[in-house]
Amino acid sequence: MMKKVLGMGNALTDILLQIDTDEVLNELKLPKGSMQLIDEAKLAEIRGAVAIEKSVMATGGSASNTINGITKLGVAAGFFGKIGKDEIGTFFMNDTLANGVEPLLQYSELPSGNCTVLVSADGERTLCTYLGAAAELTPGDITESLFEGYSIFHIEGYLVQNHELIRKAVQLAKKAGLLVSVDLASYNVVEANLDFLKEMIAEYVDIVFANEEEARAFTGMEPQEALIHIADRCDIAVVKIGKEGSYVKSGDVVHTISPYLAKSIDTTGAGDLYAAGFLYALALGWPLDVCGRIGSLVSSKVVEVLGAKMTQEVWDEIKKDIQSFIA
Numbered sequence: 001m002m003k004k005v006l007g008m009g010n011a012l013t014d015i016l017l018q019i020d021t022d023e024v025l026n027e028l029k030l031p032k033g034s035m036q037l038i039d040e041a042k043l044a045e046i047r048g049a050v051a052i053e054k055s056v057m058a059t060g061g062s063a064s065n066t067i068n069g070i071t072k073l074g075v076a077a078g079f080f081g082k083i084g085k086d087e088i089g090t091f092f093m094n095d096t097l098a099n100g101v102e103p104l105l106q107y108s109e110l111p112s113g114n115c116t117v118l119v120s121a122d123g124e125r126t127l128c129t130y131l132g133a134a135a136e137l138t139p140g141d142i143t144e145s146l147f148e149g150y151s152i153f154h155i156e157g158y159l160v161q162n163h164e165l166i167r168k169a170v171q172l173a174k175k176a177g178l179l180v181s182v183d184l185a186s187y188n189v190v191e192a193n194l195d196f197l198k199e200m201i202a203e204y205v206d207i208v209f210a211n212e213e214e215a216r217a218f219t220g221m222e223p224q225e226a227l228i229h230i231a232d233r234c235d236i237a238v239v240k241i242g243k244e245g246s247y248v249k250s251g252d253v254v255h256t257i258s259p260y261l262a263k264s265i266d267t268t269g270a271g272d273l274y275a276a277g278f279l280y281a282l283a284l285g286w287p288l289d290v291c292g293r294i295g296s297l298v299s300s301k302v303v304e305v306l307g308a309k310m311t312q313e314v315w316d317e318i319k320k321d322i323q324s325f326i327a
Contacts, residue, residue: 003151003283004076006178008169009063010134010158011081011105012113013088016268016307017055019118024049025126032120033213035127035158035186043130046116058307059095060115061134062156062185065269065308069276069298071100072315073322075283078102080146084112084133106141108133123264123303127186129158139168147176152279157185157214160193160200170204181207183275190217198233207236207282209275215239223247227254236288238295240274248292257292260300269308274299290325297321 019025025032028049038046059068063079070077079101083089089112096103113134118126142165147153153173160166160182173180182205184190190197197218201208208230210218215226223239224247231237231249240246245259277298281291301314 002075004078004149005067005070005152005154005279005283006078006080006104006147006150007063007067007154007156008080008159009156010061010113010129010131011064011079011083011092012059012061012115012129012131012134013092014058014060014115014117014268014307015052015055016058016117016119016266017050017052018266018306019050019120022120025118025120030118030126030128031188032126033124034188035129038128038130040130042128043116046128050118056306057091058309059092060117060269060308061113062158062183062272063154064096065272066154066156066183066275066279067101068096068099068309069273070280070283072310073276073280073298073319075280076102078104078150080104082106082108082133082136082141084108084110086112088112088114089133104146106137108136110136117268117307119266119268119306123267125266125268135162137162137165139164142168142172144172144176147173147178150176150178152181152283153178154181154183154275154279157183157189157197160189160197163193163196166200170200174204179206180204181209181275181279183209183271184211184214184218185271187213187217190214194218201230202233205234207238208234209238209240209271209278211240211271212242238278238292240271246274246292246296248288250288253288255289255292257289257296260297262300262303264303266306267303268306269302270299272308273302286326293325294322
């Protein structure tokens with residue numbers, strides 16, 4: 001039976017901009033490849049340093065990207081987050097509906113959250129996040145009814161800074177019988193919340209997604225050792241190693257997932273869409289090696305476009321390729 005997936009995360013609209021040189025990152029004191037939470041003053045400083053008129057706008061946020069990908073592949077999914085009563089909030093709501101996602105969105109008096117994504121020439125992205133309304137989610141917003149009808153609950157790591165919110169959400173999800181999935185999201189977020197993450201994963205989490213840097217921040221180890229360490233604390237561990245592919249471990253079984261060749265122009269959403277492909281296949285009950293292969297396939301396609309959104313033609317091509325995996 002097909003499972004239904006619920007995502008919870010920061011409801012953000014991405015403002016994507018390619019930069020010619022990383023010098024602007026140095027000038028703005030932004031570590032390349034990191035995610036920085038910024039205030040309105042820093043947002044204004046960034047807007048003054050880059051050609052914002054050349055930007056592309058798209059709904060974003062890690063869990064939102066994953067959930068959008070899952071629905072594009074053909075599994076039902078919903079997204080829970082908070083937006084402002086403004087143009088960006090309206091844009092987020094309309095795009096969520098257009099992607100076939102059930103919008104479990106609440107409203108705040110704060111402006112909607114947005115993320116300025118500075119894309120370097122090598123495709124690496126530096127995220128500058130103004131949370132605004134997105135950060136207004138509270139434990140009081142989480143109720144048992146939120147999880148009705150869902151089988152998998154996916155959380156983005158960027159939310160773990162709100163410890164009480166995450167703790168209540170995972171407790172109620174497990175009480176409702178859902179599998180809990182977490183994407184570690186960013187190495188600096190992992191470093192800042194390490195003890196809480198270790199406690200939460202050991203107690204409540206079934207599936208952990210991490211890239212090489214996040215796995216190192218969580219374990220202090222290189223990918224293959226980190227995989228073993230993480231898998232000792234949850235049912236399914238996934239460690240992605242970029243162009244080298246990924247590893248999936250459950251119990252005593254390790255799957256080495258080969259990468260797909262891609263002409264990368266922007267890595268925005270690569271991890272989010274890997275999770276989308278993986279959870280889509282898991283929701284259909286497919287083997288873990290197939291889950292990893294589909295995750296790898298979807299992520300290889302999204303790095304060939306600017307941002308985390310792909311055309312319907314690309315999704316149709318992906319779905320056609322997936323049929324060969326299960327033929």
